[in-house]
Amino acid sequence: MTIPDRQSAGASYTVQPLDATTWGAFADLAERNGGVMGTHRKAYDQDPPRPADWRIICIFTDKRHRRSGVARSALAGAVDLIAQSGGGRIEAVSQAVDGRRSVPYIFSATVELFEENGFDRIRQVGKHSWLLGRVILPA
Secondary structure, three states: OOOOOEEEOOEEEOOOOOOOOOHHHHHHHHHHOOOOOOOOHHHHHHOOOOOOOEEEOOOOOOHHHOOOOHHHHHHHHHHHHHHHOOOEEEEEEEEOOOOOOOOOOOOOOOHHHHHHOOOEEEEEOOOOEEEEEEEEOOO
């Protein structure tokens, strides 16, 4: 399922779920930008929440398109896809950036962007990283 193209800083982007048909494009993007990594599994497993219906594990923006609204469009697109697929509880792990001078690398949208999109902080799982959650109703 693909949601309609979204406009961001004069460019058009399509949000698609990661699956076998989209993996090649994702792998190319990740390699061009030095890989995608980040995990807080140990902290997560110390007090795991009830299982989520959906997880947003990575919103990665090619360095050539950062600061142009791509992550904002991708997060909105992911939420739309989840609603169209029946909704449910979503979780994500991301980093808070407010008040930080330097943020060397973020593998997903910021905590603040998730919060702007209706997600709540559940608990901290790293120095700047938070487990976030939101329930989406079916479309």
